[in-house]
Amino acid sequence: MGPMIGGGFLGGLRAGWRRLVRRLARAALLDAEHEARIARDRLRDAIEAIPEGVVFLDAEGRYILWNQRYAEIYHRSADLFRPGLPLVETLREGVRRGDYPDAVGREEEWLADRAAKLVQATGERHEQQVADGRWLLIEDRRTREGGIIGLRVDITQMKRQAQALEQALAHAEAANRAKAEFLADMSHELRTPLNGVLGLAQALEATALDARQNELVADIRASAAQLDRLVTGLLDYRDAELAAEGRARDVQSATHAAAPELRILAADDNPTNRKVIELMLAAAGVHVVTVEDGAAAVEAWRAADFDAILMDLRMPVMDGLSAIRAIRAEEREAARPRTPILVLSANTSAADRRASAEAGADGHLGKPLKVEEVIAAVQAAVAPPPEAPI
Template structure:
């Protein structure tokens, strides 16, 4: 190291040494920058940039070498051979040209080879240039020092090309430039310190050839510096243009945008940002703190949500802004709504985006009002259906109940015929009412299935038995065929399953004048490996064509408009049945042809179940029961017709019936007397049946008395009414209109259970 320092300080003009080092750095910087641009380009542009890179690095190294030679003060006259100078320049540029394609590769191996080629060419340039010197003395070399200088350029040259790539960071780029500059300087001055001469002479003036070399080197150095300045200027101009385009793009954004630095001071904003905050437009200037802007908003009362709580709102706003990402909505006093989004940058700055969402808020309010109106309409419809159900069921219960009671008396044939017309008309009205309520529940999504273990064969036969007599009366053959594999217990909603089957069977009987009606049940595997139940109802009735089939399952539709007049009906049944089938996870379809009969197919998933343990049959109630076993029944109902119906049904049983016209009277009677059963209407004046039932249960708890069965005997028949009855403490719910067997059977079951519990106690 001492020999290198001695060479620099004693044998060189240090001013020119500094110039040479600067030229090495400038040439390397220009060459590597052009090399990076070439890596990002294609075609002719890539070739031009690659050539420029090779020239910049080669000429830069060559000028560094010969400026250093001009700085050399050996103490003897020095002359230069033109051939050696020119050849050394060609070697430097050629080596850089060969290294450039290798340096453009992403492969580290290729870049290592580029560094070796470049370093070798620079070493060759140096020694060819030294060989072109014309000295009056013999010049020899210290081989160890010369070899060390060659190793030096190899090490730093390879390192520079490996570090510098198109993906290199700023630090890596600077490191590569420094490495190549140090390598070139170390090569020259290390090799010069290895020079040894035999004699000393006094210093001589620069020779003519030396002046020519100085001119050539100065010209080359000027070209390198000029190229560096031009490249720097072009890049700066490009950046200015890019910034101008970026500014134009930001100004054209439909949203307000502002950038605040790490001290939360405003630096950049667009015109939309000023438009959204017109009161602050005059205050927007570079460097204004964000806190000053919100303080001005608060002072003017611009933020409606902050009125009366300015300090609290300010703290909340600043706390949100300190988060990495925050979005908030602000309601302004002028009626506008703004959505403000803050996003923190890596250096601690904040990008704020502001949108005017007044229209969105207004539309949301309109939609919310429309939704509320729709929900109110839906509630009104539900209330209307519930009220209509109650109001229709109440007189219908009187019609059917009185007809049943009248049927138990002695009647003439003519009276029996008229009574049958009353009974059938009442049954039709009851079916229509149930269909309308079912359709409303399905549409509102409030209908749910209540699955439980059922005896499938029994349920199917019970559904078919309802219409077997009607079929026989019309002279039709009636078949029910249940395959052995279908005579099992399954999980299903027996009420809804029977509803579908009875609808299909009743339609088959209604639309068939001669021939047969059949109901078949089978179990079969599906394509996905699961099992299903298949119910088929076939008839030899009027049938229908493909066009009629397309609208058959729509509401209020039948296969033919004339059929409605010939056979009656609303066309609701099949629409409800298909929706029920879909709720069960199955499907309902049909096949038919005009005059050739019809076939309807119901397919539902098979869910097997275990048969429940047998339950002892309840004791029956009949008119011959001993007088001492007469039931004491409390009936609470505000409607005189309904009270009369119950009296007529229970009269043959010899029960003791106490009557109350509202819930309050029922509670008073219950407190004064003991009853075996309570029949409670739900909707009554003074006190409704639900409140009365809760009062009765509370009284039983108070007195620690036995629980008396309560039957909610009401025209409120919707599922929510059933749940409300059970929640209030009722044991059963029997919807009006009801039949005498239904009421008597329910009384028998409840009184039998109550007696069993008393004996067990």
């Protein structure tokens, strides 16, 4: 009986121990599940507190957890979200529904590119537009366990602000261009008659005048010079060559220094300016042929030989730059000798001078014209190049 009693006791003890272990295991499991629920709830509370869309995926790119903001951002696809479903599958259905405008017409290519970015999950950011016009910033990054945490930020307002800024900059640039064009027009309209006044005064000063007449001419030049200074200041030009000259300039010496027997073609749409050029150069013994637009200048150049051409820029029918280009092109095609061309214009900005040079001009003189400068420029243009040293 003793051994049986002992065996029964031990058997009961083992059974009781097993029950205790099972109860402890169940309790531990319940505790673990409870702790897991608490941790999961805390994680959910944490990601729900984040104002941007957040999604957790496993290592295979399948949904684990996402916050409400993520569902709101992708509200057209939110009905597809469920744990264990690959995110790529929701993207595929979204493409079928037309949720992603960039995918239209290139659906498989778009899906392959998006899937590749998801696999890499390097944290590189890219933008995505959805069907309702919103723009999203997407960032996917691998966790230490191999899963993926994704961030979705609605940047629609930022994009609109950037577009508004871009439009504002474009308007500002257009305003600056309009301002520059206005100043160029003003320069031309003011300097053209001013050139006539100064040019005629210089031509008159070069003739035989009595003392009273010389005083009147000097007063005219002084008043014109003052107006020139005002125009220069208004247009913010710093070209010292346009500053007023002294009343004691010896015009006679400048005109007599010009080389005679030159034949010059001058194009200017303003009759007074054409008269000024004729008087300036005729006093120096230069024969001048004048025309009133660029097309007439090209035709005159084709019909006769000229030692140099003086070309205004703003003219009807054909402007000066177009006329210069046409002449240079025909010279190259017909192998004609190169005729020196000097621009005489009220437009004297750096851009205007650069445009003249690019068209093929050999010089650019600003109006109001000064007789000695015109003659010196013509002399320099027609002078033969210096011989190379032996």
